[in-house]
Amino acid sequence: MTELLKISGLDVDFDTRRGTVHAARGVSLTVRPGEVLGLVGESGAGKSTIGNAIVDLLESPGRVSAGSILFEGEELRGRSEAEMRRVRGDRIGMIFQDPQTSLNPLMTVGAQLVETIEKTNGKISGAEAENRAIELLEQVGITEAKARLLAYPHQFSGGMRQRVVIALALAGDPDLIIADEPTTALDVSIQAQILDLIKQLCRERALGVIIVTHDIGVIANIADRVAVMYRGEVVETGDVAQILGAPTHEYTKSLIAAVPRADRKLDRFSSVDYIEGGTTPFKRIDIQTHWLGESQRERGSGPAIEIENLDLSFTLQKALLKRNRKMLQAVDDVSFTVNEGETFGLVGESGSGKSTVARLIAGLYRPDGGQIRVIGQDVVSHPKSATARTARRALQMIFQDPYSSLNARMRVLDIVAEPIRFYRLTDRESETRKIVGDLLDHVGLGASAALRYPHEFSGGQRQRISIARALASRPRILICDEPTSALDVSVQATILNLLKDLQQELGLTMLFISHDLPVVRQMCDRIAVMRNGGICEVSDTETLFSAPTHEYSRHLLDLMPRMDLLGEA
């Protein structure tokens, strides 16, 4: 088979004020027609840069400094802008991550399609172009295509929009498609459809496809061959079974090992040297004698959280008349109990209401109806009462976004010490500092982190600061709202390990919210599956994975990426 694309020795440099960053170094890749190449790597690996470099759309100040890009035997490097414009769209199509922002919001889908078709097909009549647009929409699985031409992007759902994006990428009948994280912004169920669509198009049209992704699951589902990138270099290339099943490079190994397994539960993720913070060089404190451990003595035995018939709706569109108002039933008659010391999982797709439930329990929202009891105390009826406050203090939360969950204007010391100082949990400032240092040590950051600011830390490190802050008020319950979904998979593994350790040491009760079933399987004792604000099923973890009772649970489980290629770690 001839090579559609052959990249060899590609270097991409970004000149920044802190010196030149080599985003790609000596990258060599090939793509053949009808083949899906998965370009996988964690953030900062340089994988998107490759995609952009191929079509010469590198963002300033990036530039290709060495190597060659042969496309259908022609060198793409050094082409003029006008020549590249004829390549883009006509011969190489691109698909980007976020369908919400990839389409011009002020133009109808039809207009954007027709515009692209007219550009790529040269002279073509308006009617022809429109027919072709309808054809394309139908090909990507959009029904009533003719009517949909007149619709604006915001009138499509996320998955539909991504289909439109794909249609646009196909409009010029390209030979190569570069899809940059095409499913990252989508829910799992839609993710699978889009991947299927891409794969199908690849086969039917004998397209070459490069899928750029951080998600091993996506790779496992769609890729024929895989190139693994790490810090700008391709460390390993091979067919998908080999890479996932028998990786040879150390980095690939650790990466694969860090992927949460959906098929069985592990005690811990194995730590691998390649992973940042994977080994914890810092001293850990002895919980039994430490200030932090004192809360354990208060531990009771009843349920930690009980909720009954919880309801909450949001107003989407205000209106004078009730019938014109648009309401969203975000939480619909939800009841469950979390026992002291257990890890309880809440899973569901985006919009299922799982985060809202967490925020209701944390007191960030007031429910429209229903009961919440934290450590046996009613926290809804009289949220300002002393008992409710005490109960709430026993509950802390860790958030999804490591970047926005820390106040950038405060030192780590002040962030972590805030609850200690506010509740006067210690008598002296020196003691507070000591405790903060210990906490930072314990979460694997080191006491010296205290005097720095959040922006000096990476995502995973910040999540550790969040955890330290949560621990500082000596909680008995920890709510973790997608704590790792913004992190790279290897970092995720270390954070999940940390959470597991802490839970065991401190006997914490954990409410663990995630959309990621494999993660939930690793973390939780019991799981509630949520959909459209309601609960479908509450089961023991192993029961759920082996014998789901609810249809939706089964559906979700089916959509889990096939990981059977993964070897034994």
Place this chain on the structure above:
Amino acid sequence: MSHEQPQERPQDRPLTRWQRFKDNDIIWSFLHSPGAMIAAAITVFSILACLFAPLIAPFDPFDPSQISLWDGKLPPAWVEGGQPQYLLGTDNQGRDMLSTILYGGRLSILVGLAAVCLGMVLGVTLGVISGYVGGVTDAVIMRIADVQLTIPGILLAILINGIGRAFLPLELRQEFAVYVVIIAIGLTDWPQFARVARGATMVEANKEYVQAARIIGLPAWLIMVRHVLPNTLRPVLVIATIGLALAIIAEATLSFLGQGIPPTTPSLGTLIRVGNEYLFSGLWWITFFPAIALVVLVFAVNLLGDWMRDALNPKLR
């Protein structure tokens, strides 16, 4: 995903304050933007020159006993007929132009700063409360801001000023003219600040660190002051800088219209108004130098604000 994060820097020990200061993107951008540095230099220089006018200026133009009418209308020193002690000439009253401009600039800057501070304190307070508390409080505050915006600032300033002057007892009018101008300009400024602060607050209030603070159990006022407020200050700072330029212009305009600072203790605007009457009679320096001083001052502040806006907008970096 698209923008590559360079690898983590070694973090052996915490940076010193100075290192952190220098490493700050904004400071870095500042140190590498000649326009910003020139602007800052001019701004700092003008502000210092004006603030220390009593020390620098060769004469005290506000002290009538130092003025000799016979020295009036002298051209700049380098023009024929000029006298060396009056570098930029004298005005129609015999005041040294250089001193008058320094003192006038001082007044303009002080009025501008005070007005912006008033607008900022009022606006940011209301804006943060409005954005954080929301609901009826928000609606009320923002409607008031709407009404305020419905009446253009300069009109309102003229009006407040006119009313202030009509209201105040005669003997207080002179003394309070400056304060009336400050209040007039400051009051017209606050909705700007309120809107920006409210917007930023609403963004910040939804961020998880604020939720974390709420979960810790901090009271709303403490969250607003300690968490929200410091994080809204960047956009507010931009508005404040541009607001300062506008306030200086507004003061000058009011004074030019004869509604502002009285001519016995003239601001730059008053000087231009008075000088304007001599534009055709050949005494160009009476209006030219204050006008240049005003434009340079405002330009420098604007340049600074402009750069700040770009520097603080990560998307354009």
Place this chain on the structure above:
Amino acid sequence: MQFTKLLAVSVTALTVASPALAENVLRWTSQGDALTMDPHSQNEGPTIAMNGQIYESLVTRDADLVLQPELAESWEAGSDGWTFKLRQGVKFHDGSDFTAEDVVFSFTRANHEASDYKEQAKSVTSVEVIDDYTVKLTTDGPNPILPNQLTSIYMMDKGWAEANNVVAPQDFKAKEETFAVRNANGTGPFTLVSRAPDELTVLAANPDWWGKGMFPGNIDKIEYRPITNAATRVAALLSGEVDFVLDPPLQDVKRIETSEGLSVKTVAQIRSIFFGMDQGVDKLRSSDAEGNPFKDAKVREAFNLAIDKDAIQRVVMEGLSFPTGMITSPGVLGNTPENDASYGFDAAKAKMLLADAGYPNGFSIQLDCPNNRYNNDEKICQAAVAMLAKIGIKVNLDAIPKAQHFPKIQKRESDFYMLGWGVPTLDSHYVFSYLLDGEGSWNATGYNNARVNEITKAITTEIDIEKRTAMIDEAWSLVKKDMPYVPIHHQVLAWGLSDAVDIPIAADDAFRPRFAVMK
């Protein structure tokens, strides 16, 4: 480049202006517009000036301020009043005849409660029709100067006023504007063509005017556009948009003079500028001094000596003023060279006098000053502030528009103020009765000299001119000694004219279009 060319062409096209009309159009400007076209409603300079082109009075003054017959051809004094012979064949603009009935009506109207001309007209107690063209004005006592007082009492048409429901001037109670506010029907040389207040007023020569051919004027049309801003006003003259500026700022006079095609006319004006010092109150309102320093003549003298009138003349007034020692100008009966001589300038002596009076360190005081009334009014005040500072008087200047300044004086609420006074009657009585009489309505100094009061009263009825003049001189000498005011100077009028037009300048600052000639 093409764009630049295009721009140049279009600008040229625009600059080729249009007014190439055959008729003589006089375009002129001054600071303020007439407030109303009602001749009896507002006694205010621009209003009188504007109405004087449309309406006429029985008696008028020429450019040399000599009384001249206008609607009356002759007049003579009787024991209890004056008899006026009216000009015959005079028609109002609407075609109706001017008769004695109209004179009766006009005086009644000018004496109406809502009239602003009561002061001038009040001595006329009744008007009798002798025949169609003779009227007798009965006064409340012998009035030797009655004709002098009538120059701005304009004659209206009774029939027109009745038909349009304007028999009385608009008064403050009115809820609607009256017809006469924007419409005018006079006998004068010009008729009102269009009027947009504060914007543009167009007058056209009245073809049926009685004085046609009797005067040198050849203006067919007058366009009056008020321009408040002095610099803009001068710019309009410099750029050729107007032919005549009534009130160019003094500092621009030189510029106008030296400009091609422009000239300046100056004349000593019948208006004096001075400061008043309130010696009447027991405690000054705005001063930190105990009691009222102005009660002490030494303090008043100190103020007089501290102000360098020559410096004001040279620097502030650009030489266009006459420093003086009295508050009325040459040309007014009573002005004598001795009294007109300035008190001089002697800061050292002033300081000594202050110390003698018990104020070695001076005191503070507020100076009230108009900023839009007199030539460089605010600047004179500023100069005075600096001069008084040198003898230790700390002056706070409050310069405000005349509309707010004058009430302060009329209500006697000011300690120290600037005022200017013109004398339309050219007789000192006008000065005494307003400014020096203890009851004078513009006398805010609290000056109350029994002899001066007595003389003020006596000269209203004294018909023996010699005796009367002696009394006037006596009063002025008293005033010179008592120094209730600080006289600064007599104003000099300066008009800016294009060379295309010749207008005789007059000391009363009135524009007399009937004498205006366009070349």
Place this chain on the structure above:
Amino acid sequence: MFFFILKRLAQSVLVMAIVSAVSFSLFNFVGDPVNNMVGQDATREQRLEIREQLGLDDPVLTQYSRFLGNMLQGDFGLSYRIKRPVDQLIFERLPATLELVFVSAIIALVVGIGLGVYTGIRRKSWISRGILSVSLVGVSLPTFIIGIALIYIFAVHLRWLPSSGRSGTVDLGWWKTSLLTVDGWRAIILPAITLSLFQLTLILRLVRAEMLEVMQTDFIKFARARGLSERAINFRHALRNTLVPVITIIGLNIGGLIAFSVITETVFQWPGTGLMFIQAVDFVDVPIMAAYLVFVALLFVLINLVVDILYFVVDPRIRLGN
């Protein structure tokens, strides 16, 4: 759509109610209205009579509702100074102001958006940098200085254009326009440029900033990746998206033009409402001040209403709902 506009209208009515309350309070707080109406020598009885006539002794609410009632009929009473109905005065002078604002707005919009787009697209070119620097000077120049400078250069020095006033007006009966004659255009050029310059630079800078922002968006990147032409990307995609936020600001800016017309009209002696207002302030002519306030607020509200509707037209996300 209907409800949207209805809601906006309700808000506008609220705003107008508050503004009218403010302007009503002017009457009562800025000096004694009776004092402003009668001469100095009015007797006590006369004053009392007028107080009664004006109903100044009625409860404040009664007075306010009377004021509102009159206002709705366009009756703001007589000017204290020139004793003419204020509504008439305003309407006489309205054309001058509106024409000035109109011409200025056109200049500001056309040139501002044009240069904004140019500098946004050619971000790095020297011309762009030049334009930007000049524009910064533009924002830094107070309107009155621009006016004085223009008069000095074009009227006094070059004598190309008149220095002040409005000439060449043609009375259409209901509207006095100066836009139909050469003289009229000559007169309006300098004031219009003066008035527009500040807003022009603001719009320029805003359009540029928005343009740069839009250029960073994913859909522009995607458009690039489809190989669309520069022209299509710049205008069809970028500019249109730029205009959405720009429209709001432009609404405010036109309001700003009305406000700053006070200064321009003063400098150029342009016989519009702004000049009248400033004279009224000098004379504390409260009826005019109050009416002008209400009138400007009304214009503002109307402009904002139009902007809202424009918004609606331009942005399908608002028009069609989510």
